[in-house]
Amino acid sequence: MDTDNPTLPDPSLLEPPETPGRRRLSRWWIGLGVTVVVLTVAVVVASLVKVPYYLLSPGSVRATEPSIQVTGAPTYPPQGEVGYVTVTVQRATALGWAWAHFDSSIDIRPERDILGDDTPDENRQVNLQAMTNSKETAAAVAQQELGYDVKIVGTGAVVTAVQPGGPADGKLTAGDTIIAVDATPITRSDQLSAAIGAHKPGDVVTLQVQPLPPPGAEPTTEPRQVTLGAKPDDPSKGLLGVMSGTRDLTYDLPVQVTIDSGSVGGPSAGLAFTLGTMDVLTPGSITGGHQVASTGTINPDGTVGPIGGVHQKTVAVRDSGAELFLVPRSEYDEAEKYAGSLRVEPVDTVNDALKILATIGGGTDQAKTAS
Secondary structure, rough: OOOOOOOOOOOHHHHOOOOOOHHHHHHHOOOHHHHHHHHHHHHHHHOOOEEEEEEEEEEEEEOOOHHHHEEEOOOOOOOOEEEEEEEEEEEEEHHHHHHOOOOOOOEEEEHHHHHHOHHHHHHHHHHHHHHHHHHHHHHHHHHHOOOOOOOEEEOOOOEEOOOOOOOEOOOOOOOEEEEEEEEHHHOHHHHHHHHHHHHHHHHHOEEEEEEEOOOOOOOOOOEEEEOOOEEEEEEEEEEEEEEEEOOEEEEEOOOOOEOOOOOOOOOOOHHHHHHHHHHHHHOOOOOOOOOEEEOOEEOOOOOOOOOOHHHHHHHHHHOOHHHEEEEEEHHHHHHHHHHOOOOEEEEEEEEHHHHHOOOOOOHHHHHHHHO
């Protein structure tokens, strides 16, 4: 064929005629493309848009002993591990909020339950201060348990969290410092627990409260009345419904202990740091050579207080391979729900924890009296 003949069409311009089937297929691909683009945009937007909720998910179990440095006493390498447990707390996006409904290990909390009346930065500072107080108290209690002479000083009980729907909800907020219950002065968090525990459910107490002042300002004091609830584990005793630490907590310690907790905040590693410090200061193994985790606040008198996120912490401990999880007694039932084959034990005091650890070859038998 003579393709130079100008009367013939250019072969490159020849196309097969369009059919109805090809038109439908073309529209289908265009529609699919548009749908994919729309969905992609929707997912991206949902992953960026914040909603007024926070998500609590399982964190990690971290060994205490490597983070503990001691000056003024001999130390001993650990043969097991006392782990503290974290919870991941993050502001929810629309996408994260939706996904959390399909993950049983994640709890969804309204923003107010987490922040109260504070900003995120204020809440962060409160939690970091609570961690500092917790570490100092742990170092002091550990030394007390080992026979050292320790002096404890504070300027009030600072609220670190308020139980949603509890007696103090709407009356107190994180950052408030209680300096008296009725006529009883309060300088430490354990004194607050004792003063409230001396009352019965239904009693009305007058708290002298110093709200968190602005930077550079002096604190002011105001009275707030609260009708007490009942403690879940002892209904005969009053319940305020707060977690607290000691403000301006200081100790005169014969042995200097430094604990590196990184960026983790909150007071709930108190029991773990107490046991970990004892492990470092004693020649035997507090854990009997086993991998143990614990959670719970620690008070200067050695009592263990409740914490938040026990659901997520139990899942984290279960997945870590730890053999034993020590929890505050009031949260034992909740921990048991998610424990699976993990052994969970309730404790009220450090001594309770040591007795339980003795059942696996550690505990009290290894806590030698300091010389």
